[in-house]
Amino acid sequence: MLIIKAKWFSVKKSLIRLHPISRFLCHKSEMTEQAKNKWEELAAKLHGEETDSSVQFEAGDEDLKISQQILDARDKVAKLRNLKSTDKAWREVKGNMKNSRKLWLSFAKYAAVFVVAVLLTGGLFLIQSPSEMPNTFACISAPNGQISNVTLFDGTNVWLNAGSNLKYKQSFGSENREVYLEGEAFFSVTKNKKIPFIVHAGNSAVKVHGTQFNVKAYQSEPVIETVLVEGQVEFMSDNNDVMMKPGQQLLFSRESGNVETKQVNTDEFTSWKGGKIYFDDETLQNLTKQLERWYEVSFTFENEKIRNYRFSGVINKDRSLEYTLRIIQQINKVKFETNKEQIEIMDK
Structure with missing residues (x-):
């Protein structure tokens, strides 16, 4: 059984979902945007949250019968949790849902895998046959423009920055605690001395037992960055094994394998969780990469010189893109x- 919990937070008095539980099997067919929206609304209802959209979903959507089947399935699955045989439980769930298979596939657009989504103790569960998919990866993503906060099966809390993906095997928690990161994430790891928590990022890995740290490993960036907030972690690569201390930043070059460490103010590297990013003498090229992920836009440069213009300051995600661009224009002699x-950046 795979478990994921999604959390909500309020920005400007609006209820916003931190990445709308785009929890999916890596090899599944693409869901339509409409289907995704319906799943988000249904997840809100199951979780006990009420939004305007979920009320509309209740009132008149033609697929309401499917959501009702899912709600009815709650009790069935609760009973199945007491069965000793996982395969036996799977067969019973499969039999109970046989009659709704056609409607389910029409609604969720799953072409290869049949799953049942139900709510148990506040989380969204995906139940699947262990014998049918032994090596399946679960994937969590934070699209551009969104920040995600999820709780993994072992209790570890993970924040995903915009444009990031995290995946792990379905055996996570019981046999291993290994995750694979593309992008940026902050981890608050639940302690487990028997099963260490390992974050794989590119050609490196970070090994911990219980701690808080940030890893930045976007594929488009040449350096993997790890910042340790508390506890102790071991950074591992082909050429280096480094034990980090709280307050340290480690920079690892993907190309050369070189490692550099220094003391930093960790708040400046984890503040993105609250919608703020600090830049200290950062190039305009690196700055725009973050803006692209946050605001879902694309930047081009009139010439190569502009890419290396420097910027220091704080960017707030709750500010509009237009406001942020005006601040950059005041500091650098550029126009947009x-x-x-x-968006094209040009010299004034």
Whole structure:
């Protein structure tokens, strides 16, 4: 059984889902945007949260019968949790849902895998046959423009920055605690001396037993960054094994394998969870990469010189893109030409 819990938070008096539980099997067919939206609304209802959209979903959606089947399935699955045989439980769930298979596939657009989604003790569960999918990975993603907060099966809390993906095997928690990161994430790891928690990022890994740390490993960036907030972690690569101490930042070059460590103010590297990012003498090229992920836009440069202009300051995600661009213009002698989601940066 795979478990994931999604959390909510309020920004400007609006209830916003931190990545709308885009929890999926890595090899599944793509869901339509409409289907995804329906799942988000249904998840809100199951979780006990009420939103305007979920009320509309209740009132008139033609697929309401499917959501009712899921709600009815709660009690069935609760009973199945007491069965000793996982395969036996799977067969019974499969039999109970046989009649709704056609409607389910129409609604959720799953082409290869049949799963049952139900709510148990506040989380969204995906139940699947262990014998049918022994090596399946579960994937969690935070699309551009969103920040995700999820709780893994072992109790570890993970924040995913925009444009990030995290995956792990379905045996996570019982046999291993290994995750694979593309992008940026903050981990608050539940202690377990018997099963260490390992974050794989590119050609490196971070091994811990229980601690708080941040890893930044976007594929488009040449350096993998680890910042330790508390506890102790071991950074591992082909050429280096480094034990980090709280307050340290470690920079690892993907190309050369070189490692550099220094003391930093960790708040400046974890504040993105609250929608703030600190930049200290950062190039405009690196700055725009973060803006692209946060605001779902694309930047181009009039010439190569502009890429290396420097910026120091704080960017707030709750501020509009237009406001942020005005601040950058005041610090650097640049101007912006906007065409929908395409923004060109030019010299004044």
